[in-house]
Amino acid sequence: MSTTHTNTRTKILQAMLDLLFSEPPAKTRMSDVSTEAGVSRQAVYLHFKNRADLLIAATHFLDEKLDTDARLAASRTAQSGQDRLQAFVTAWGNYIPEIHRIAKVLISMSETDEAAASAWETRMQDMREGCAAAIDALNADGTLSPDFNTEDATDLLWTMLSVHNWEHSTGACGWSQEKYLTMLALTTQKLFYADPVKAP
Amino acid sequence: MSTTHTNTRTKILQAMLDLLFSEPPAKTRMSDVSTEAGVSRQAVYLHFKNRADLLIAATHFLDEKLDTDARLAASRTAQSGQDRLQAFVTAWGNYIPEIHRIAKVLISMSETDEAAASAWETRMQDMREGCAAAIDALNADGTLSPDFNTEDATDLLWTMLSVHNWEHSTGACGWSQEKYLTMLALTTQKLFYADPVKAP
DNA sequence: TTGTCAACTTTACACAATGTAAAGTACGTG
DNA sequence: CACGTACTTTACATTGTGTAAAGTTGACAA
Numbered sequence: 001m002s003t004t005h006t007n008t009r010t011k012i013l014q015a016m017l018d019l020l021f022s023e024p025p026a027k028t029r030m031s032d033v034s035t036e037a038g039v040s041r042q043a044v045y046l047h048f049k050n051r052a053d054l055l056i057a058a059t060h061f062l063d064e065k066l067d068t069d070a071r072l073a074a075s076r077t078a079q080s081g082q083d084r085l086q087a088f089v090t091a092w093g094n095y096i097p098e099i100h101r102i103a104k105v106l107i108s109m110s111e112t113d114e115a116a117a118s119a120w121e122t123r124m125q126d127m128r129e130g131c132a133a134a135i136d137a138l139n140a141d142g143t144l145s146p147d148f149n150t151e152d153a154t155d156l157l158w159t160m161l162s163v164h165n166w167e168h169s170t171g172a173c174g175w176s177q178e179k180y181l182t183m184l185a186l187t188t189q190k191l192f193y194a195d196p197v198k199a200p
Numbered sequence: 201m202s203t204t205h206t207n208t209r210t211k212i213l214q215a216m217l218d219l220l221f222s223e224p225p226a227k228t229r230m231s232d233v234s235t236e237a238g239v240s241r242q243a244v245y246l247h248f249k250n251r252a253d254l255l256i257a258a259t260h261f262l263d264e265k266l267d268t269d270a271r272l273a274a275s276r277t278a279q280s281g282q283d284r285l286q287a288f289v290t291a292w293g294n295y296i297p298e299i300h301r302i303a304k305v306l307i308s309m310s311e312t313d314e315a316a317a318s319a320w321e322t323r324m325q326d327m328r329e330g331c332a333a334a335i336d337a338l339n340a341d342g343t344l345s346p347d348f349n350t351e352d353a354t355d356l357l358w359t360m361l362s363v364h365n366w367e368h369s370t371g372a373c374g375w376s377q378e379k380y381l382t383m384l385a386l387t388t389q390k391l392f393y394a395d396p397v398k399a400p
Numbered sequence: 401t402t403g404t405c406a407a408c409t410t411t412a413c414a415c416a417a418t419g420t421a422a423a424g425t426a427c428g429t430g
Numbered sequence: 431c432a433c434g435t436a437c438t439t440t441a442c443a444t445t446g447t448g449t450a451a452a453g454t455t456g457a458c459a460a
Contacts, residue, residue: 155373164364173355
């Protein structure tokens with residue numbers, strides 16, 4: 001009964017993630033997913049309205065597995081505004097590679113599917129909250145650069161931390177994940193700190 | 201003969217651009233383009249191998265109309281490295297909104313089409329050349345921040361000037377084109393100048 | 401034991417968009 | 431007038447999404 005129902009649904013979601021994160025990247029057509037899950041293609045439509053619906057569900061499914069909220073919340077415990085900004089930047093920067101593949105498909109699907117667009121938009125707004133909190137903490141400490149007000153600084157940080165920028169940095173620029181994080185730390189300091197730290 | 205041939209080809213390319221840049225955004229299926237051009241759908245396939253081929257041709261067609269090379273070359277005449285960087289950033293920043301729509305489709309198509317990916321990749325590499333030239337000019341003046349070597353600074357500037365970042369800034373952040381340019385000028389100064397200028 | 405229900409399978413089809421194929425038309429030029 | 435080029439028209443193959451409906455299976459209840 002309900003257990004079986006849930007199992008099949010989970011099997012499909014897991015199959016979607018397996019395909020999305022497989023190396024080399026695999027196609028994720030409805031038939032690919034159903035085959036991977038060991039069910040019929042039609043069974044997928046019993047659980048998910050359409051491809052966008054399945055993808056959005058897979059996104060939430062991955063969130064649970066990664067315990068997304070907890071990871072990002074950790075940055076809120078930092079003492080100083082500067083520590084908090086760096087903790088947030090590092091947490092998010094390390095989170096991106098884990099969601100990158102599914103984010104890419106969701107973004108791509110957003111061009112044609114309203115629900116997918118809305119799902120991604122929500123995530124981005126949540127993410128902006130995190131940026132705002134970090135910038136506000138900096139501002140509260142009086143360590144935010146006078147060159148920016150909090151709104152502009154938030155938007156700028158938000159832009160810098162985009163999935164596309166991670167992709168460009170680690171892809172086109174050929175930076176390692178470590179280098180990406182180092183550069184992110186350096187640039188956020190130079191941009192947002194009232195008194196930027198010099199690189200060693 | 202050849203004149204007619206060229207005219208039809210041009211009509212198709214112009215139709216593609218008209219649709220791409222129309223407000224509100226229109227679909228650009230092969231049939232939409234042919235209808236807009238006033239020719240049969242099959243006529244399009246007489247001139248272009250496939251959709252990707254048409255789109256790449258439309259990109260070059262737009263380049264000619266915008267006199268792309270000349271516009272970006274202008275930044276090379278600046279005297280100081282700082283002026284040169286700002287001239288380049290402004291030129292490119294003003295160029296993006298004019299190519300944005302077609303760039304977006306080309307990027308999207310790059311996911312599935314090898315030729316489209318290659319065409320976009322070439323453009324991006326050309327663009328990186330411009331970034332490198334600007335950073336090199338700064339470095340030659342001794343005004344490049346010691347926090348970066350020229351390679352890293354080039355990659356960072358390259359990332360900052362991406363089409364995606366323009367899109368995010370003017371879209372999600374809701375910045376005007378003027379504000380986008382202002383913030384770009386400010387951030388590039390703060391990041392790359394050995395002795396950053398303070399904002400007014 | 402039989403009946404019923406839900407979950408799943410199987411088969412079939414509609415639809416949209418790309419791309420191929422080939423016969424037909426029309427017009428300018430030798 | 432004959433010919434070739436450019437274009438049109440019609441038709442069809444292909445791929446992937448999504449809908450529809452009949453058939454199967456197995457657990458559970460009366």
